[in-house]
Amino acid sequence: MNRLILTALLLCASSFAHAADIKIATWNLNWLTQRPPGDPALPSDVHPRTDADFERLRAYAAQLNAxxxxxxEVDGRAVAARVFPPEQYSIHLTRDRVVQRDGVVVRRGLHYDVNPDFVALAGSAGLHLxxxxxxxxxxxxxxxxxxxVHLKTGCHDQPLMRS
Incomplete structure (x- = not known):
């Protein structure tokens, strides 16, 4: 009987030994783009990030250590790589043809598969967000x-009514 209990405890302990903590975060990077000022794809109030801005974002990503x-709200892999070093992170973004894309950044060494983009969130026919x-x-x-996912757009256009 003692041998059976010991075996059961060892089996349970071995499953805990393989468990790993994983730190997951979310970050809206607020129009992260390298497009020049006046680019027709950008609203007039969006200004390009400076090198100092990118240094601060990269430092925050390092501190976050997720x-x-x-x-x-990321405009492509190249601009995301200025925040998340490619030698440390793999960057996956949606295939959308919009400036503000969603994505997932994964620490190198973690294994993952890419599933098809979740297009049910993309809005009504003819209006692809x-x-x-x-x-x-x-x-x-x-x-x-x-x-x-980035669920809300135009928050300031139609504010929520108070009940």
């Missing part, structure tokens, strides 16, 4: 599906 970051980014992380003993 394993997985759901990101919003943005899709959700969808990946499946393969963790020791489990899989975790992660979606990065």
């Amino acid at each position: 394993d997985v970051i759901a990101i919003q 943005r899709s959700g980014s969808d990946i499946t992380l393969h963790l020791p003993g489990a899989e975790l599906r992660v979606m990065a």
